[in-house]
Amino acid sequence: HTYTDGATIPGERTGWGYVVIDAEGREVNSHRGRLRGAQSNDIAEAMALLQALQSANLETPLNIYIDNTGVLDTSKKDLQKDHRARSEQTARAIWNRISPIIRERRARGTHTELFWIHSHTDDEERRRWNPRARHTCACGGQGRQECDPNHRHHVGNERADELAKEGMNMEPDESDLYLHPLAGEDEYHLQN
Numbered sequence: 001h002t003y004t005d006g007a008t009i010p011g012e013r014t015g016w017g018y019v020v021i022d023a024e025g026r027e028v029n030s031h032r033g034r035l036r037g038a039q040s041n042d043i044a045e046a047m048a049l050l051q052a053l054q055s056a057n058l059e060t061p062l063n064i065y066i067d068n069t070g071v072l073d074t075s076k077k078d079l080q081k082d083h084r085a086r087s088e089q090t091a092r093a094i095w096n097r098i099s100p101i102i103r104e105r106r107a108r109g110t111h112t113e114l115f116w117i118h119s120h121t122d123d124e125e126r127r128r129w130n131p132r133a134r135h136t137c138a139c140g141g142q143g144r145q146e147c148d149p150n151h152r153h154h155v156g157n158e159r160a161d162e163l164a165k166e167g168m169n170m171e172p173d174e175s176d177l178y179l180h181p182l183a184g185e186d187e188y189h190l191q192n
Contacts, residue, residue, distance in 0.1 A: 005160035006044025016048035017163025032167030061111035067119035
């Protein structure tokens, strides 16, 4: 099970993190970092997904848990042939790398499933499910339409959140070209 997250201080700094936890609850892989370029939580959430996908072998089955519905929804789209929609996509360079990885994993028949996990369920008011929500929490609601903050998926999400906050407080890695904001960008792009 892979959990991804982003953390931000708006307009100042943003970090991303992911953690892989095995069936026995042991942390087997994790990574975190700080965004270069535009500082946005949505971009950090997408970067966390990208880094988690890149860390896994294309043949390794993945269940990925994400607390950002925008990233979850975008991951189900393939904008490679829709140039107009892709040109308007936030974090396009990141999504230009995520989409082909997901497409290749599926072409190989590798199980790749993304789930929504409700965040910050340690806050009692956030535990109850919104009956109009378009996603259902991966914890299953314990039959009460309410999240259990001690459920393994919430624990994994909290660990990814910790890593994202650690990443937010790091210096950006200027040496890793794959973390550059333009890595994966279309051949032609506008630059300010």
